[in-house]
Amino acid sequence: MSVKYEVLYESKETNARLGKLYTEHGVVETPVFMPVGTLATVKTMSPEELKSIGTEIILSNTYHLHLRPGEDIVKEAGGLHKFMNWDKPILTDSGGFQVFSLADLRDISEEGVAFRSHIDGSRLFMTPEKATEIQMALGSDIAMCFDICPPYPSTYQDTEEATRITTLWAERCKRRHEHQYQSLFGIVQGGAYEDLRKKSVEELAELDFPGYGIGGLSVGEPKEVMYEVLEYTVPVMPRGKPRYLMGVGSPDCLLEGIKRGVDMFDCVLPTRIARNGTCMTSIGKVVVRNASYARDWNPIDPNCECYTCKNYSRAYIRHLIKTNEILGLRLTTIHNLHFLISLMHEARKAIKEERLNSFIKEFYESYQD
Amino acid sequence: MSVKYEVLYESKETNARLGKLYTEHGVVETPVFMPVGTLATVKTMSPEELKSIGTEIILSNTYHLHLRPGEDIVKEAGGLHKFMNWDKPILTDSGGFQVFSLADLRDISEEGVAFRSHIDGSRLFMTPEKATEIQMALGSDIAMCFDICPPYPSTYQDTEEATRITTLWAERCKRRHEHQYQSLFGIVQGGAYEDLRKKSVEELAELDFPGYGIGGLSVGEPKEVMYEVLEYTVPVMPRGKPRYLMGVGSPDCLLEGIKRGVDMFDCVLPTRIARNGTCMTSIGKVVVRNASYARDWNPIDPNCECYTCKNYSRAYIRHLIKTNEILGLRLTTIHNLHFLISLMHEARKAIKEERLNSFIKEFYESYQD
Numbered sequence: 001m002s003v004k005y006e007v008l009y010e011s012k013e014t015n016a017r018l019g020k021l022y023t024e025h026g027v028v029e030t031p032v033f034m035p036v037g038t039l040a041t042v043k044t045m046s047p048e049e050l051k052s053i054g055t056e057i058i059l060s061n062t063y064h065l066h067l068r069p070g071e072d073i074v075k076e077a078g079g080l081h082k083f084m085n086w087d088k089p090i091l092t093d094s095g096g097f098q099v100f101s102l103a104d105l106r107d108i109s110e111e112g113v114a115f116r117s118h119i120d121g122s123r124l125f126m127t128p129e130k131a132t133e134i135q136m137a138l139g140s141d142i143a144m145c146f147d148i149c150p151p152y153p154s155t156y157q158d159t160e161e162a163t164r165i166t167t168l169w170a171e172r173c174k175r176r177h178e179h180q181y182q183s184l185f186g187i188v189q190g191g192a193y194e195d196l197r198k199k200s201v202e203e204l205a206e207l208d209f210p211g212y213g214i215g216g217l218s219v220g221e222p223k224e225v226m227y228e229v230l231e232y233t234v235p236v237m238p239r240g241k242p243r244y245l246m247g248v249g250s251p252d253c254l255l256e257g258i259k260r261g262v263d264m265f266d267c268v269l270p271t272r273i274a275r276n277g278t279c280m281t282s283i284g285k286v287v288v289r290n291a292s293y294a295r296d297w298n299p300i301d302p303n304c305e306c307y308t309c310k311n312y313s314r315a316y317i318r319h320l321i322k323t324n325e326i327l328g329l330r331l332t333t334i335h336n337l338h339f340l341i342s343l344m345h346e347a348r349k350a351i352k353e354e355r356l357n358s359f360i361k362e363f364y365e366s367y368q369d
Numbered sequence: 370m371s372v373k374y375e376v377l378y379e380s381k382e383t384n385a386r387l388g389k390l391y392t393e394h395g396v397v398e399t400p401v402f403m404p405v406g407t408l409a410t411v412k413t414m415s416p417e418e419l420k421s422i423g424t425e426i427i428l429s430n431t432y433h434l435h436l437r438p439g440e441d442i443v444k445e446a447g448g449l450h451k452f453m454n455w456d457k458p459i460l461t462d463s464g465g466f467q468v469f470s471l472a473d474l475r476d477i478s479e480e481g482v483a484f485r486s487h488i489d490g491s492r493l494f495m496t497p498e499k500a501t502e503i504q505m506a507l508g509s510d511i512a513m514c515f516d517i518c519p520p521y522p523s524t525y526q527d528t529e530e531a532t533r534i535t536t537l538w539a540e541r542c543k544r545r546h547e548h549q550y551q552s553l554f555g556i557v558q559g560g561a562y563e564d565l566r567k568k569s570v571e572e573l574a575e576l577d578f579p580g581y582g583i584g585g586l587s588v589g590e591p592k593e594v595m596y597e598v599l600e601y602t603v604p605v606m607p608r609g610k611p612r613y614l615m616g617v618g619s620p621d622c623l624l625e626g627i628k629r630g631v632d633m634f635d636c637v638l639p640t641r642i643a644r645n646g647t648c649m650t651s652i653g654k655v656v657v658r659n660a661s662y663a664r665d666w667n668p669i670d671p672n673c674e675c676y677t678c679k680n681y682s683r684a685y686i687r688h689l690i691k692t693n694e695i696l697g698l699r700l701t702t703i704h705n706l707h708f709l710i711s712l713m714h715e716a717r718k719a720i721k722e723e724r725l726n727s728f729i730k731e732f733y734e735s736y737q738d
Contacts, residue, residue, distance in 0.1 A: 040688065044695045069663065069688040076664060077684060085680045294438065295445060311454045315446060319409065319438040326413045326695055 003142055003183035003210050005242045005263075009352060015234060015261035016351045021057075021242055023089040023141040024181035025081060028056045030242060030263035031347060033254060033340045034091060036271065038064050040074070040084040043271050044326070044333045047086045053306060053338040054345065057088060057141075059266040062134050063095030063102070063126075067119050071137035079139030091266070092140035094131045094173075096147040096187070097215070097247065108148065110165060128172040136179050144213055145173040147187040152221040159191035166215075167203040174207055185244065187213040188233060192225050197233045211242040214262070218247045227256050234261040251280060251343055251367065255360045258347050270336035275329045277321040280339045284368035286314070288332065293318045306338035307331075372511055372552035372579050374611045374632075378721060384603065384630035385720045390426075390611055392458040392510040393550035394450060397425045399611060399632035400716060402623060402709045403460060405640060407433050409443070409453040412640050413695070413702045416455045422675060422707040423714065426457060426510075428635040431503050432464030432471070432495075436488050440506035448508030460635070461509035463500045463542075465516040465556070466584070466616065477517065479534060497541040505548050513582055514542040516556040521590040528560035535584075536572040543576055554613065556582040557602060561594050566602045580611040583631070587616045596625050603630040620649060620712055620736065624729045627716050639705035644698045646690040649708045653737035655683070657701065662687045675707035676700075 001024060009018040021028040035042045035050065038061045042050055050058065060080060065071060077083035080090055099106060103115035103124075112127035128146040135143035146169050148162040166189045177184045186209035190196030204212060214233060217226045230245070237243050242263045248254065249267020257265060270280060277289030281301035286293075288300060299309035300317065308317070308331040320328025343363075350359035370393060378387040390397040404411045404419065407430045411419055419427065429449060434440060446452035449459055468475060472484035472493075481496035500515035515538050517531040535558045546553045555578035559565035573581060583602060586595045599614070606612050611632045617623065618636020626634060639649060646658030650670035655662075657669060668678035669686065677686070677700040689697025712732075719728035 039692045039694055040685070041694045041696045046696060046699070068692050069684070073664060073684060073688070077666065077682065083682075083685055085685075295442060297446065313446065313452075315438070315442060316409070316452055316454075319442070323408045323437050325408055325410045326698065327410045327415060329695065330415070 001181055005211060005240065007240060011351050011354065011356060013354055014259045014351075014356050016258050016347075016356050017261060017263070018348055018351055019242065019263055021089075021263075025087060025089045025141055026056070028089055029348060031254075031258045031344055032056055032264055033249065033344050034059045034264065034266040035337050036061075036266055036268045037084070037086075038268070039068065040065060040080060042337075043275065044330045045337070047084070049307075049334060050086075050337070051088070053334060054341045055088070055337065057091060058086065059091045059093060060138070060140065061095065061098060062092050062131060062138065063098035065092075065138060066095065066134050067117055071134045075137040075139070081139065089141040091142040092135045092138055092144065093246070094135065094144040094146040094187075095126060096131070096144075097149050099126055100149050110168065128169040129176040132173045132176040132184070136177070136182060139179075140182060142211065143177065143179075143182050143184045145170045145184060145186050145209075147189060147215055149189065149216050149219065150191055152192065152216075152219045152225075154191050156193055156196075159189075159193055159196055163189045163191075163196050163200050167200065170204055170207055170209075174209070183210045185209050185211040185213055185242075187215040187246070188237070189216045190233075191216055192221060192229055194232045197229060198236055201233060201236050205238050209241070211244060212237055213244045213246045215246050217245065218253070218267075223253065223256075226253065227260065230257060230260040230262065237261075249340065251340065251363070254340065254343065255347060255363060258351070259356060259360065270340050271333050274332035274336040277318075277328075277332065279332055280336050283366055288314050288317050289321045290318070300332070300335050301339070304335065304339065306335050308335040308338075370550055374580060374609065376609060380720050380723065380725060382723055383628045383720075383725050385627050385716075385725050386630060386632070387717055387720055388611065388632055390458075390633075392426075394456060394458045394510055395425070397458055398717060400623075400627045400713055401425055401633055402618065402713050403428045403633065403635040404706050405430075405635055405637045406453070406455075407637070408437065409434060409449060411706075412644065413699045414706070416453070418703060419455075419706070420457070422703060423710045424457070424706065426460060427455065428460045428462060429507070429509065430464065430467060431461050431500060431507065432467035434461075434507060435464065435503050436486055440503045444506040444508070450508065458510040460511040461504045461507055461513065462615070463504065463513040463515040463556075464495060465500070465513075466518050468495055469518050479537065497538040498545040501542045501545040501553070505546070505551060508548075509551060511580065512546065512548075512551050512553045514539045514553060514555050514578075516558060516584055518558065518585050518588065519560055521561065521585075521588045521594075523560050525562055525565075528558075528562055528565055532558045532560075532565050532569050536569065539573055539576055539578075543578070552579045554578050554580040554582055554611075556584040556615070557606070558585045559602070560585055561590060561598055563601045566598060567605055570602060570605050574607050578610070580613060581606055582613045582615045584615050586614065587622070587636075592622060592625070595622065596629065599626060599629040599631065606630075618709065620709065620732070623709065623712065624716060624732060627720070628725060628729065639709050640702050643701035643705040646687075646697075646701060648701055649705050652735055657683050657686050658690045659687070669701070669704050670708070673704065673708065675704050677704040677707075
């Protein structure tokens, strides 16, 4: 079956909503945060650990998997789920963002993007059709259209051109896409220009995708700009389709996004900062590698029920991080993902009980960035 | 309580035996392999994972913990067990081997060893008393005497001197040792010289330790030399006390050691080669990082029941190892430790059923090093 989305409840005090995303590999409650498993593994985590902290869906990266191990190997394994031993839903991004942020010497034309691999420097050419075919081979539940993600700031003219090509490419992706259960989402671009965002939504809505990414945000713009873009973009997006704010994962941005009607998020932030010894907690960031925690026998977050916080002290985790021990990276990653996934759970509850605004207010009162 | 050892069964066809080691933190069946948790963590593994593969006791390193985080911090945590969330027995080595193999610019006198830290180059002085005090602070179940471990080959004269000092230091360790439940084991030295080994055993036996390490092996000598040393050393060791062959962990050496009457083993080998993409299997070494496994959908070891082999293919694990993903290191480590611990379990069964020789013969027939 293709992905289906159901809006279960719409907040009266905000634009937030509750929904359910039905996929071949299970149902996902929204708003949802998707941990990132770039190379067919959420760094440091086992599938069982992901499930134990409540993960309902993960994201994996087309660009990275195309380079290593190659989609042919993943397909031969029986698809990404079997390859990595993950039986819940997977969303794959199209590789568009990675081609523009990671690859070298890219050359963009309407046909596609020529670039060099960031791994071995080999010359590659990516097109909307190719990005779609790779994702079909990977067999994710949700594939994304290949798009152009302009940096911030970009001129109106550059953003207009990127948005124009993104729509053309969305058509080509849709034409090429054909899969037993995988659904293809469009990606809204338009930078920080209201008319371009609205035009992008309109054009993509005409193509009637089963869901829409909001791309081109969290690319260096101030948070206020991101919130403003969401304020004029989300309300014009199709009401019955899931809205996915791509690459956003700080706790405050998740809550602000939810309030503005976003249903899905992904970001490497919680896993990346975890491996650097930084934890997200109910009282703000705890940089557990700091010397001040050398004899701190408290858990990372006194208000947390995760495996890490129930069993280990800040002092022990600091010791592990300082000595480059892998268990340290595992423990901080478990904690950070549990923190964000629990935050989503609490936000869903707050939406249902019509107290999202006060929930966000309380969050800001205790959380120091 | 101090550690107690009980010999349960003595093989008729070999010098192997079955025993039970009673400690404050539980009972250990011997012969046993102890995974190494150098820095208060068995690299990549959680305590729950260690238990799930049947780990009954682990080893940790006095030298490393003295440098980082320092025994005062571990003591403040309530000891090593609480610090690292491991409630089963722990053996700490004395740091003797590490001082001689890792530290820089060491200067040995009868008083102790002056050396420089391999971490920050700071000047340190280790004595038998100090090594004992550190282990008392760590609160392991079994502490080891501070000893001198000569390299292979060493002259008779050098080995004699090292063995003489090792006995003097064993007396000083014993005099200093005082702990509620921790027991102190002596370490037999004597290199590859039969008379020195026998003298070392005699002198240490007079000090009546509750257990004895066999040190100075697996330091570069051919395996045949190790086996020969065991053949003339083990039979003269006290029958009622556990015999611990230090730093030995290849499957063949474990079996040959068991056959010659050894009860305990430890080694970084299974965990170290795991992180390099090499697996121990029932058919010999599988270097899973090799290109030949890129499309191999079999488990690492078709005869294995571990978590890794039940859930993941060689192709996936190869992909993880090639892309430096931590899950890959976790999966190969789980497999290798499970392999050795299961091998010990099977060897115990073979001893009980008086078929250890045929068990070892079958092992060599399928295992290729």
